Amino acid sequence: MFRRLTSTITKEVPFVRSYATRYFNKHEGIFYPGGFTYYPRDENEVTPKIDPPKLFMVKRIKPFKGNPHWEKKILRDFKLEGNDVAIVKNIPENNGRLWRVKHLVEIKPITFPNGEPTENDINCSYLKENGELIISKSLEVSKERLEATEKFKNDPVKLDGNTLRVQSRKKWLSGW
Incomplete structure (x- = not known):
């Protein structure tokens, strides 16, 4: 009599393990270029517009030491071994x-609030910690300043570092 009672209970209760996958297979998802499927909550929901960034700023937050060799190789490929x-x-x-x-x-x-940089803007731009690449025209160097620097460096009358060191040492040792 005990067997009849248990057998009738197990026959009446269906057990389904994979109803979640059946639920998702009923709905048609939207495929994105990244290779994943987006399932909207509602039929009237508008799909979000995805504008992927062109560049990422990658910052190492954990130490290089103590990781497996395959992770170290990836960090070396990205040049994150010594740099942060x-x-x-x-x-x-x-x-x-x-x-x-x-x-x-x-x-x-990386975002570009002032527009994307050109080849001329690369020298006058800097990357902030929040991922913004700022193009600053005030960082540009004028041609007059560059010419004045070159003239100063190539001037034969100018004392170079080695001459200044030798002359200063002679004065220090002589005392008068």
């Missing part, structure tokens, strides 16, 4: 390598 910050292109190969060392680095997208 590197600029990395946003391409699938780099994103895959950054995914492997994401626990060792901090990744911030």
